[in-house]
Amino acid sequence: MSEWAVKCSGVTKTYKTGGQSTYALRGIDVAVRPGELMMLVGPSGCGKTTLISVIAGILDRDEGECTIFGEDFKAMRPGQRTKFRGLNIxxxxxxxxxxxxxxxxxxxxxxxxxxxxNRGHAIRRAKEMLERVGLGEKVNSLPSRLSGGQQQRVAIARALVHRPRLVVCDEPTSALDHVTGERVMDLLKDVALEDGRVLVVVTHDQRIFKYGDRIAHMDDGRVTHVDAPEPANETMGGI
Amino acid sequence: MLWTAIRMLIGDFGKYLGMLFGVTFAAFLMTQQGSIFWGLMSRTFGFVTETNQPQIWVMDKRVQFVEDLKPLSETTVNRIRGIEGVEWAMPLYRGLIRARLSNGVFQQCWVVGIDDTTFIGAPQTMIEGRIEDLRRAETVIVNEEGANGLLARRMPDGSRIPLKVGDTLELNDRRALVVGICRTIRTFQTQPVIYTTYSRAVQYAPRERKILTYVVAGLKPGVEMTAVQNRIAEATGLKALSQNEFQMATLSFFLRFTGIPINFGISVVLGFVVGAAICGQTFYQFTSDNIKQFGALKAMGAGNSRLLGMILLQAGIVGVQGYGLGVGLAALFGLRSGLGQKTLAFNLTWVHLGAVGVAVTLIIMFAAALSLVKVMRTEPAIVFKG
Incomplete structure (x- = not known):
């Protein structure tokens, strides 16, 4: 099995609207190891969200290679892709x-x-998960009765309850204040990274960069550099 | 996931009520207007339904409906009796005659003259008195509606005293003693109905060369109806219809030559369109409001078929509940109005319930289709757009 949980190379993606082409990804090389928290950072419109959409299999890339735990979404039929996403992400x-x-x-x-x-089993598991994120007393609360931080913790519990191998987070702290944002990231780091799970977090919130094991900086559809503690021969392409 | 769909639907209580209202309104209006329409139409042939003993009605071939009176020669009865396959044939008179009440008021009435000996053509339900009392001289039986309504005596204080057994009235200057009150199936006409013997009815009727309205006949056991009808037509040049054919001929006339179907049809179509619009619009709004959630479900691994099932279940719940409520309310309305025996005609049939069920299904399919197209076209990537 590959040492990389997520491995993308030469990934391009172009949006075509009204005869105009917008290049969202211009040959992305990125790879993430099991148990690693990778941050994708950069200014708005740099392609972060497009990249995690491609990684999570909800957008098709135009060119390049991208595998998740050795599986390529592009090689799967739509039903298989949906099922794979439901089980693994x-x-x-x-x-x-x-x-x-x-x-x-x-x-x-x-x-x-x-x-x-089974629904009964699912609810039991959900309550256990909410206990783990510190919301054991809020299991019967509607989202409208929860603060932003609590809602995000519910969302984290939802992302982890089926024990996926990859967790994709899109700006998880941007709707939260600084203190709450840090708590959410602490929680993600503590709970999500168990069992060799992979976290890919898109953010432009510099306050949480410290939580990343590696940080891929993106601009204009490319990864410009990676703050990587690993030796150079273990990185791929531009990373 | 189906349970999640139900929770999503009922949780948004305002929109759920809006959709339910749309379907309930449509089902109620279509059922109620349709039932009143059919109730009215059933009344057009009410006299034929009431006179249920004969199997064959013989009449002038130009007769189009039950009130289209084209008298026959008296000898027709004997000619029909001589036709192979006819067990019996009796004369039946029906005509409008002016009655003079004891207080001097005149009132047009339908006078029905039934066979003097067999009483074939008599009303089915007697409230007071007996049919056999018609054997007494100068006697008549009056229907309940007429006795309590147009034939009732108006008092100076505005109250009404119903016509009762023992009272008298004049028909064409001849005395008529009321010996019974009967209950008849309501007809399209509002005039009171007075039953008497055929021989007495022709005395009440204005002098004309021909006076017999119908010959009603019964078939010998095992004889084919169509064959006898054809033999009657060939032998007499008259039209011989079964009870059902006469009812349908009358119904067909009213459908073709009155604006009733169009008027009720407009109401039914209006109910369908308004119901579909309210339900479709609210359901579409419900889906639009939840589109990010549907996108999230797609991203998390719910395929289009699962979401299709969820939306169809939501639409189905609204449809079944709205249908039940609408039809239930319409039935309650019908019960309150006396199921057709009072002023308002109301006749709710299984066919009608089925037709409204199909219409509600179409409304729900339309509403669901609008939402389905939106959900199916939703890219899961929508969830990453802040």
């Missing part, structure tokens, strides 16, 4: 995207229900 979104009419526990149980687990 957890998501933490900038706006949380919790279902507003479901309680915290019910929201956390959703990935398990997508993977066709």
């Amino acid at each position: 957890g998501f933490v979104f900038q706006q949380f995207n919790l279902l507003p009419t479901l309680t915290a526990a019910e929201n956390v149980a959703v990935p398990l229900l997508i993977n066709r687990e």
